[in-house]
Structure formats: structure tokens, C-alpha cells
Amino acid sequence: MTDLAGRTVEVPHGAKKAILGEGRMFYATVVLDKDKPFEQLAAIGDDLPKFDPDTWNKYLARFPEAKDVPMIGAAASADFSVEKALDLNVDVLVVTLGFYDKIKESGIIEKLEKAGVPTVFVDFRERPTQNTVPSVLLLGRIFAKEAQAQAFADFYMAEMRKVYNVANRLKPNERPSVFAERAAGLDPAVCCNTFGNFNFGEFVAEAGGFNVGTKYFTGVSGVLNPEALVTEDPDYILVTGANWSNSNPGNTAVWLGYETDKAKAQQQLKGLMERTGFPELKAVKEKKVMAIYHQFYQSPYHFVAVQALAKWLHPDKFADLDPDATFKELHEKFLPIDVSGVFWTTLD
Structure with missing residues (x-):
């Protein structure tokens, strides 16, 4: 697949253990499986409870098992441990595009690739109105949730169109x-x-x-x-x-x-x-x-x-x-x- 950084990456279809390099990417992955949103997550960045405790508390109340999902430092920070990621036997690291330069410079991509773990970049922040649909569809392929990803993408586009059709004129x-x-x-x-x-x-x-x-x-x-x-x-x-x-x-x-x-x-x-x-x-x-x-x-x-x-x-x-x-x-x-x-x- 081609990720949002324009990189061609080989990823196992239906990843069972993914790391979200930024915890707030959970906003996107949860729409792919609202009944078992933590099942395919090996770890998530600790920014979700840190910067959005309201959402984290809401999900903890609904899914108490979420407290057992390992928290790691943001993928672009010094707190991120490649060794810890590999200990979790992960399939893929998913990272936000805004971290691309820092992660490339840190050597994380190469270290994980040598161990057979690909890194995939998605984007909901830099160019959100352009990159949300391709990012969601990409996540759908990674997690083998293509139908759910397409359903969300269709809903997203229909709701955005309600504004575009007027504002563009x-x-x-x-x-x-x-x-x-x-x-x-x-x-x-x-x-x-x-x-x-x-x-x-x-x-x-x-x-x-x-x-x-x-x-x-x-x-x-x-x-x-x-x-x-x-x-x-x-x-x-x-x-x-x-x-x-x-x-x-x-x-x-x-x-x-x-x-x-x-x-x-x-x-x-x-x-x-x-x-x-x-x-x-x-x-x-x-x-x-x-x-x-x-x-x-x-x-x-x-x-x-x-x-x-x-x-x-x-x-x-x-x-x-x-x-x-x-x-x-x-x-x-x-x-x-x-x-x-x-x-x-x-x-x-």
C-alpha cells in the first residue's frame, strides 16, 4: 500500500497487533470496530488520556479492559521505545504524518523495518479535509475492516458535501x-x-x-x-x-x-x-x-x-x-x- 507520506509499504492484511504512535488516532480506529475497538491494538500513545481525559474516561467506563492496553510515549518523542514495541510482537506502527521528519531522523522506521515491522503514516491533522478519507480507507485495509472504513468515508463525504455545496459558491x-x-x-x-x-x-x-x-x-x-x-x-x-x-x-x-x-x-x-x-x-x-x-x-x-x-x-x-x-x-x-x-x- 501507499501511505500518506507517499511511501510504498508492505503490511500484513488484518493486523492483529498495531501500535498507534499517537493515542488520539484512536478517534479514527474506533469507527472501524465499535464493538471491540481495542482488540487489534497492542499499544497506544499516552497523549489520549493526557490531552483528552474526557474521551479516555468515557471509553474506560464502556470498556474497562482498555486500562490494560499498554501506553507508550508518542512515536516522535524520546519516550518511544523500539525495544518495547518489539517486545509486544507488533505487526505495524501507525503514525501521524506530522511526525514524519522526526521519526525519520530518529531511526525508528529503519530499526522496526529490520525487525519486520512496517511503519505507516496517516494524516488527520496537516491537511484533514483532503487526507481523512484516504487515511480511514488505509486503516481499513490494515485492520481488514474495509467495509466499515468505506461506510465511514461515505458518511464523512455526504456530511462535508452539505457545507461544500453552499460555501464553494x-x-x-x-x-x-x-x-x-x-x-x-x-x-x-x-x-x-x-x-x-x-x-x-x-x-x-x-x-x-x-x-x-x-x-x-x-x-x-x-x-x-x-x-x-x-x-x-x-x-x-x-x-x-x-x-x-x-x-x-x-x-x-x-x-x-x-x-x-x-x-x-x-x-x-x-x-x-x-x-x-x-x-x-x-x-x-x-x-x-x-x-x-x-x-x-x-x-x-x-x-x-x-x-x-x-x-x-x-x-x-x-x-x-x-x-x-x-x-x-x-x-x-x-x-x-x-x-x-x-x-x-x-x-x-
Whole structure:
């Protein structure tokens, strides 16, 4: 098979023991087998409970055996042990494309290949709207779950099309300017991380907005000077948030996910909009502010985020679009857990 790094790789069909080099790739593998989502996993990266404890807790409650799945360091970190991977007698290492350079430099690929273990790259983060379908289909082949992968891909494309069919016809002057702040409040002393034309920057454009970050950054992300934000005075402000209590105690981010509630999210969002310079922005004055679940940024479920953004930016053009219903349908069809908590909210 050809992976998302353009490498030709031989992988045993129906891998029985796979390592997810980043734990949050579980968002993708679970849709392939919602009844036994951990059966073919030999180990996963420890970032899932670290950066998304809400989701991990939800799955632990449903599948207590998940606690026995070995946790390893992220494949691109110094914590990753090739020896430990080989001790688990694994069939394949699956890694996110964003780690490609680091992993290549580390020698992990070569060491595993010498032991007969291939490395496969998928991508849900760099170019998510382009690479999600081929990545899911690739995982379907690896795990011999082709039918399930195709079913998810079909659902994904149908839901994205609901936005594309309208947003693609918008003229430049119909696209409001949006400043998307990445992980706002993760470090209370830092403002303002944003996106170039990748990831959430891509989601904003797909939803019918103009991502301000593209004027300043050609890469995935960058830090916008707060003075530049005041000068831009965007029509809308988007911030991403999650439960980072395990990784960054003391953060002031908007907690979004399965275990939060709207009142808490609103309080935190209002707090972020009280930072220096923000109260003067027209988007804040007009309450055109949204917080959205950060982990959509590397999840095949991001089509829900694109729908939520489209509905927010163009309520008249997307009057019939119901992202809440889409999110519920995703859970009913492809996930073994139910919807709870809050995944996006607008400033009251």
C-alpha cells in the first residue's frame, strides 16, 4: 500500500497487533470496530488520556479492559521505545504524518523495518479535509475492516458535501474574517497562537470564512502579535479548547468535551474575552465569538466542526444544517458511546 507520506509499504492484511504512535488516532480506529475497538491494538500513545481525559474516561467506563492496553510515549518523542514495541510482537506502527521528519531522523522506521515491522503514516491533522478519507480507507485495509472504513468515508463525504455545496459558491466579499486562536488559555501568559491555511484554518475556509491567519503565516500555525489582532479587528473570533487539566494544570482554556457543561464553558469563554485588547474588538462587542473542541483538529470527526462553523458564520445560508444532529448520528452509527458534555458554544 501507499501511505500518506507517499511511501510504498508492505503490511500484513488484518493486523492483529498495531501500535498507534499517537493515542488520539484512536478517534479514527474506533469507527472501524465499535464493538471491540481495542482488540487489534497492542499499544497506544499516552497523549489520549493526557490531552483528552474526557474521551479516555468515557471509553474506560464502556470498556474497562482498555486500562490494560499498554501506553507508550508518542512515536516522535524520546519516550518511544523500539525495544518495547518489539517486545509486544507488533505487526505495524501507525503514525501521524506530522511526525514524519522526526521519526525519520530518529531511526525508528529503519530499526522496526529490520525487525519486520512496517511503519505507516496517516494524516488527520496537516491537511484533514483532503487526507481523512484516504487515511480511514488505509486503516481499513490494515485492520481488514474495509467495509466499515468505506461506510465511514461515505458518511464523512455526504456530511462535508452539505457545507461544500453552499460555501464553494460564496464570493470573497461574502466571507467574514475570522481569527482562530489555537488552544486559547492553554498557557495563560501567551496570546495569540493561530492557524495558517491548515487544520482549523482550513476548516474556517471550508465553512465559508476568511481565516485571518493566512495573511501572516504560510505554515500550519504561528503566533499573531496582539497589536496585529487589534488592527485586523476580525468579524468573528474562534477559540479552541479542551480539558487540559492533566497536561497543563492552571490553564484558563475553555473546557470542552464529554465531561463539561455549558455554564462552565461560558464562564471560561467570557474570561478569555476579558484579556487585554479583546473587549475592544468588534467581534467581542457583537458577541460573534465561538469556542470549539480543540481535538477536532486531528480527528476524522472534524466534519461536525465544519458544519458548526458554517452554521455560525452563515446562519441564513445553512438554516437546514443541524450539526448537533450530525454529531449525534456519528455516535449512533459509528461510536460505542453516547453524546454528552459540550463540544462548541457561542458567547452569550
